[in-house]
Structure formats: structure tokens, C-alpha cells
Amino acid sequence: MERLIRVHVETLPEGVFLASSDDVQGLVAQGRTISETLEIARDVARRLLDAQAERHPLVEILNLQPLGSKAKAYQVKQVRNVILKYKLGGAQ
Numbered sequence: 164m165e166r167l168i169r170v171h172v173e174t175l176p177e178g179v180f181l182a183s184s185d186d187v188q189g190l191v192a193q194g195r196t197i198s199e200t201l202e203i204a205r206d207v208a209r210r211l212l213d214a215q216a217e218r219h220p221l222v223e224i225l226n227l228q229p230l231g232s233k234a235k236a237y238q239v240k241q242v243r244n245v246i247l248k249y250k251l252g253g254a255q
Contacts, residue, residue, distance in 0.1 A: 166212065170204055172197060181237055187211050189224040191237065 168186035175181050180197050182204040184190040192207050194200030211224075223245050228234050234242075246252055 168208055170201065172200060175235065175237075177235070181235075183237075184208065191224075191226055191241070193226075193235070 168184050168190075170182050170184045170190075172180055172182045175193075180194055180200040182190070182192040182194075182200045184204070187208045189211055190204060190208050192200055192204035194203050225241050225245065226238055227242075228238065
């Protein structure tokens with residue numbers, strides 16, 4: 164079954180493209196070209212929607228860098244949002 168979703172694509176300072184969508188929770192994709200980014204976003208959206216259809220709820224999906232790599236701004240934001248949402252920051 165095909166489903167249309169709105170995808171927002173932006174150019175990051177590193178020269179890569181970032182796609183996200185308010186229509187599919189957790190959809191974030193990054194690519195070297197707009198075409199590649201949209202292809203990745205389509206695959207991610209399909210997997211997220213399939214998982215929802217199987218009634219295996221996805222709590223959170225985080226896109227992290229390998230050890231030794233620098234995190235992108237959107238990745239820091241994702242992790243921060245999860246920490247705040249689940250109050251994982253510890254005692255203040």
C-alpha cells in the first residue's frame with residue numbers, strides 16, 4: 164500500500180541533506196544528494212510504518228555516529244529530546 168507523506172528537506176552546513184517528516188514519527192534521513200536523501204527517507208518511512216502496522220511500537224529511534232565521529236546538530240537534538248522526555252538527566 165502506498166501512502167503519501169510530507170517530507171521536509173534541508174541542507175546542513177556540512178553540505179549534506181537532511182529529511183524529516185511530521186507525518187511519520189521518527190523519520191529522519193541524511194544523504195549526499197536530495198535524491199539519495201529522499202530514497203533513504205522512503206525506506207525509513209516504509210520500515211517505520213510497517214513496524215507500526217505489526218503493532219510493535221517503536222519507542223524511540225536515534226541516529227548516532229560511530230565512535231570517534233562528530234555528532235551532527237540534529238543528532239544532538241534527538242538525544243537531548245529523549246533525555247528530557249524520559250527524564251534521564253538524573254538529579255539536578
